[in-house]
Amino acid sequence: MTPAELSRTVLATVRRAVEADELSLAGPVPERVVVRRPPRPGCGDYATNVALQLAPLTGVAPLTVADVISRRLAAAPGIARVDVAAPGFLNITLQGDSHGALVDLVRAQGSRYGIGEHPVALAPPPTGEPRADAYAAALRRLHAATGVEPPARRPHPVRQTRDELLRTLGADATAWALLRPPAEDAPRTDPAAHLPQREANPLFLVRYAHARSRALLRGARDLGLAPGPAAGSPEPAEAELLGLIADFPRTVEAAARHGAPDRVARLLEHTADASLRCHDACPALPKGEEKPSAVHGARLALADAAGTVLANGLTLLGISAPRHL
Known part of the structure; x- marks a missing residue:
């Protein structure tokens, strides 16, 4: 899975969470989500700050947004594990x-x-x-x-x-x-x-x-x-x-x-x-x-x-x- 593919997977996960009313946004879902290599070993294969990006649109804490996204994202094909790190990062480990x-x-x-x-x-x-x-x-x-x-x-x-x-x-x-x-x-x-x-x-x-x-x-x-x-x-x-x-x-x-x-x-x-x-x-x-x-x-x-x-x-x-x- 390339970063571009993972970015699309994260974005699709956010959209499904919004459609299921697990997240309520005061605005449209972002068009792009950035995933990057984590700054140090032991934090998964990739990390994204999408929960921090969405928190101002939801009115809830970034960690709460991250928890919602992580549960859905962990079930996506090709993803082995998703860990939440303060203040709201998602650390993603691929299969x-x-x-x-x-x-x-x-x-x-x-x-x-x-x-x-x-x-x-x-x-x-x-x-x-x-x-x-x-x-x-x-x-x-x-x-x-x-x-x-x-x-x-x-x-x-x-x-x-x-x-x-x-x-x-x-x-x-x-x-x-x-x-x-x-x-x-x-x-x-x-x-x-x-x-x-x-x-x-x-x-x-x-x-x-x-x-x-x-x-x-x-x-x-x-x-x-x-x-x-x-x-x-x-x-x-x-x-x-x-x-x-x-x-x-x-x-x-x-x-x-x-x-x-x-x-x-x-x-x-x-x-x-x-x-x-x-x-x-x-x-x-x-x-x-x-x-x-x-x-x-x-x-x-x-x-x-x-x-x-x-x-x-x-x-x-x-x-x-x-x-x-």
Whole structure:
């Protein structure tokens, strides 16, 4: 279950509670409900403040609203448990098979996961200012991916010309340098910040994590091992990575809605970090005399899904995702 699907489930639960007169609202049901990863471990897979949002419309305490919603939401398909936390948050734990279903969804959709095919208007003529043109191209890709037309943004310009940036950084590092900072921040265009082949360089980290996921699949084929279905509950490192994979479509939509491609870049950095930590904590390939098992197949499928998210996010930013580095 993705955050977008869970958001729709929570919203449908609120509507059913209103229809059943369990909640009385002095106004319409909100059109959107936000669900997010909880700020610390042990608080479920997702959290929502919908009860706090609705309390002023009901005239009762947020905890009372949360209790009403939690009872109904806990019975929804794909949800294992809903806990209420003060002052009115709902902490939602998904059923174990929801994680496997998410990985299956990402692997089935491949390059389409989080990226739709919506028509957009013809591209405006270039302005000649490298960052403004890079932003315009990225916002068009976000528009095409989500159908949401981003607001016009005025990014902080750079002093170099596009040709100068391409000569010193190359196309991929130029795109990253111009799109990674928020629009109002001045971008760093120093080659020392974007070209070193080490994990301290965020662009290299993201592309390395993608290439490593593809290397795992090649290594598995050599061992006669293939990605397989989920095997048991995810380990903490796997759960963290699964949450980021699930967040990708919502992040892409938010990036389009706010005209902020830097949101995609930040998610890619977090996903790359989590992917590499997951590889260390939960190896996808057997070691030494260890025999391949269903656990290895499940971990390979997760690595494949993570690589797909990294590739799709880089594509949205106009950056290549090589399989070999």
